[in-house]
Amino acid sequence: xxxxxxxIRAFGDGDLxxxxxLSLLAWDPAFExxxxxxxxxxxxxxxxxxxxxxxxxxxxxxxxRQAERVSEAPVVRPTSTTPWWPSSTxxxxxxxxxx
Numbered sequence: 001x002x003x004x005x006x007x008i009r010a011f012g013d014g015d016l017x018x019x020x021x022l023s024l025l026a027w028d029p030a031f032e033x034x035x036x037x038x039x040x041x042x043x044x045x046x047x048x049x050x051x052x053x054x055x056x057x058x059x060x061x062x063x064x065r066q067a068e069r070v071s072e073a074p075v076v077r078p079t080s081t082t083p084w085w086p087s088s089t090x091x092x093x094x095x096x097x098x099x
Contacts, residue, residue, distance in 0.1 A: 020055040027054050 031050050035043040047053070 023054045024051060 027050070031043075031047065034047075038046070
């Protein structure tokens with residue numbers, strides 16, 4: 001690696017303020033490309049001001065609540081008694097994408 005040295009560290013309280021600038025740097029090439037593909041008129045109908053949207057700080061408390069709800073949600077695992085799940089792989093014979 002040449003130039004500036006990098007190091008991985010834990011997220012600190014002062015880091016939150018730098019997220020909007022980082023977001024703009026990261027998303028600028030993607031939105032620039034999309035504007036070229038879609039044309040300015042259509043692009044601005046979809047994303048009237050993507051920079052403002054990307055530069056706004058995330059609602060950390062809301063994100064934490066959503067993560068907690070997701071982690072508490074039940075996980076559905078198909079079993080042989082699940083009505084839409086075939087009881088054996090014989091139901092798939094001949095329809096495999098590799099056959």
